[in-house]
Amino acid sequence: MVDQQLAKSFESIGEEYDRYRPGFPDAAADAILPERVNAVLDLGAGTGKFTELLVERADRVIAIEPSVAMLDVLRAKLPAIETRVAGAEDIPLDRASVDAVTVAQAFHWFDRDPACAEIRRVLKPGGVLGLLWNHSDPSCAWDYACHRIATPPSVRATRRRMPRLMNCPDSSSNTSTTSPGSRRSRVRRISHAG
Template identity: 60%
Template sequence: MTTLVDSPTNAAVSPLTAAGARAELAATFLGNGANYDRYRPGFPLETVRRVAAARGGLLGDVLDLGAGTGKLTELLVPRADAVTAIDPSADMLAQLSAKLPAVDTRVGLAEDLPLASGSVDVVTVAQAFHWFDRDAASAEIARVLRPGGVLAIVWTVPDPRCAWDRACYRLAHPPRDLGDDDGALALGGDVHTPALPGFETLRGERLRWSEHLTRSDYLQRWGTVSTLLASSEEQRAATLAGMEAILDADPDSAGRQLLKVRHITEVITYRVR
């Protein structure tokens, strides 16, 4: 895996969606841990280095919030003093615990964290902040952080250089739709850095990286996103058929069983006031 790093920039994050639709789609993950862990992409190691840099290179005690199956958690463990992983899905956390038995896992919500006040130095939220009630979650995160603590929001989105992947993304997440990967898609502009109550923005950075994935596993990956999980069997089949057509038509993917998937990971850091 090769990581190329862009210069830090500033801007705003994808808008939060209606609470009802958000909760309905979030519920699709509660029993999908094994497939999520197998097919979803991880994050480049540079992600954790950028988070640590916001605290002078030291992570200290970390809360990985919305940790899922531990895609980011596993990168945090070697550098942190201790890691607590919180997620609303016990199934997701079971996958995490199988890989990382030393991590303290707790079922919980961002708006009501099962942690003492001032108990962690860093809170990371990878691919999950759009599921939260922004104000309530920000207040809870600020509560559990020690003075001067850091919040890092991480998004991975399609690299515009990978046109067929971005086209599949748009098929899974149509305009005005809620997608579980609905991070900042203004890829030609600045990294989105929204104002969060109780926090000051530090910086937003963009990391470009790639992975190789079989065509079959690539399509299986899309079967783990909330919009397809919430679809009817007919809708899901139609969406996947559309993705097959995209892969067959694009010269960079047509006829290939091993695909090079390009990603952008955005790391946005804040300091608690």
């Protein structure tokens, strides 16, 4: 269950989010898209922290985000990217229209069942869903302590249940990458059989 009050708190803080939220390592994008694709959707794109890594990996990049404030920052940074204001539960794209869907640091905000149905609908057969999160480095005490303060227990619980939540019979793999500043990114790559 998504905490709607907490979710709405992100709607007006685009510039602050972009300034203070850590980015993602190139290796995370490489794990999801090891080869260039025609079209990729970054779902829950926020301010484009991960979207910017997709530009060199796809001919067409589409960013969908429900927060106008977040998309305004993304549009300023990446003016050539297609953007749409929408949620994961009603993706404004045609059936089988993208080779990959990426969700960076946002899947826990989605209403799982309708979002997964929409992701399946827009993915081409053989397409890939890439889910990723930055998380604390357990070997760094201050990073781990900050993470526990900044990450609500409901989000931590959702991340622990992620493999079960996806309920996806298709092939999947997990990868961890390290980014500068003692942050790690966890990537779950799920191939859609069609």
